[in-house]
Amino acid sequence: MTFKTLDDLDAGQRVLVRLDLNSPVEDGEVQDNRRFDRHATTVQELADRGDRVVLMAHQGRPGGDDFVSLEQHADILAGHIGMDVKFVADTYGDEAIEAIRGLEAGEVLLLENTRMLDEELPEEDPEVKAETEFVQTLSQEFDAYVNDAYSAAHRKHASLVGFPLVLPSYAGRVMESEYEANSSIATQEFEGDVTMVVGGTKATDVIGVMNALDEKVDQFLLGGIAGELFLRAAGHEVGYDVGGMDLFDDQWEANEDLIRSILDEKGDQIVLATDLAYEDDNDERAEVPVANITEKDTGYLDVGSDTVATYTPYIHDSEAVFVKGALGLFEDERFAVGTVGVLEAIAETDCFSVVGGGDTSRAIEMYGMSEDDFSHVSIAGGAYIRAMTGESLPAVELLQSN
Ligand SMILES: Nc1ncnc2c1ncn2[C@@H]1O[C@H](COP(=O)(O)OP(=O)(O)OP(=O)(O)O)[C@@H](O)[C@H]1O
Ligand SMILES: O=C(O)[C@H](O)COP(=O)(O)O
Secondary structure, eight states, rough: OOSSSGGGSSSSEEEEOOOOOOOOETTTTEEEOHHHHHHHHHHHHHHHHHHHHEEEEOSSSSTTTTOOSSHHHHHHHHHTSEEEEEEEEOOSSSHHHHHHOOOOOOHHHHHEOOGGGGOSSSSOOOHHHSSSSHHHHHHHEEEEEEEEOGGGGGGGOOOIIGGGSSOOOEEHHHHHHHHHHHHHHHHHHOSSSSEEEESOOHHHHHHHHHTHHHHOOOOOOOOOOHHHHHHHHHOOOOOOOOTOOOSHHHHHHHHHHHHHHHHHGGGEEEOOOOOEEOOTSSOEEEEEEEEGOOOOOOOEEEHHHHHHHHHHHHHEEEEEEEEEEEEOOOTGGGGHHHHHHHHHHHHHHHHHEEEOOOOTTHHHHHHOOOGGGEEEOOOOSSSHHHHHHTTTOOHHHHHHOO
């Protein structure tokens, strides 16, 4: 590892810190999760040293239901570090600058969701991002930039790749530990079978990397949105947006060709759900074998119990298991059977295991499992999976060349 860390940064400075507090949002309420807990370590350390600590983070993507202000994040983070975290609903305008200049040594301020700025998105070269008004204006207020957002390091957004070109830059504690764990995964050789459990909602992200990982992974156990899209390609009447959903059809169009070619060329590595679960007329969980589904009129929210029974032996016989994405809507207890079943099967073995994904890893705590039963529980989603494929993470590279 070649980047500078907090050990190399003198105390008592004005420090701009990029965190990844991107969190699940339910009915407008931001859900506490381990990203807060992990980042609290870095924030606390800087505050304790007497730095003026200003935090940047993003939440959701424009247009999404989870694209909300960071006001609630400030309160949640404050609970984890046991001190006040101020919040300003601005990022680099007059209000933000005034709040930054008003900070005392050891105080912490969180700025508004960076994705509310046009200049944060889209992804562009660091040189372009460094020239934005956002980076040019905000950087004037600081002595140093700390990137702790390993889990967002695959995005070439201004808050991630612009600042390292204009401020002395350092890795935070989360950046350090995630980088170390996730890079070791890419470099390890396993003698026995390697299994990857693929699910979640970001099918477009995970399907592409399945392709890249086929040499490294013996079998992919599928669930979530990607799982249904593969079933759709295999000729089943599932994986369609029904009743106002917006999860399947766009991702199908974007990935249809790739899914079909993976199924054609690597079909023997792909294990698909044999049954699916949905909410019946009595609001209860009901299961149906995939083979019996003849109408595309139902939204499926989990894989079924038979699927868990099918997947379990693959896990028990593996030397390493990587999980990316939940197999169902586990936040609702009725639809946690797939995700919890697979995680419990992993916990029963002493295989090398990594659970990634900000959302998915939450299931471990939610359903009374212990992080100790897994080799590493990453708080990274897309960055984690890219690290597995050996793809570089632009924001990490910039820290390394700083
Ligand atoms: N069939 C389904 N219908 C609706 N939601 C689903 C379904 N299957 C999985 N999910 C949802 O997928 C989410 C996790 O997927 P996501 O793609 O966000 O992955 P992650 O790796 O955990 O997170 P991230 O990439 O954000 O770090 C869970 O919150 C779960 O509710
Ligand atoms: O939650 C994540 O994985 C990161 O914050 C990146 O989020 P994004 O996929 O919306 O860029």
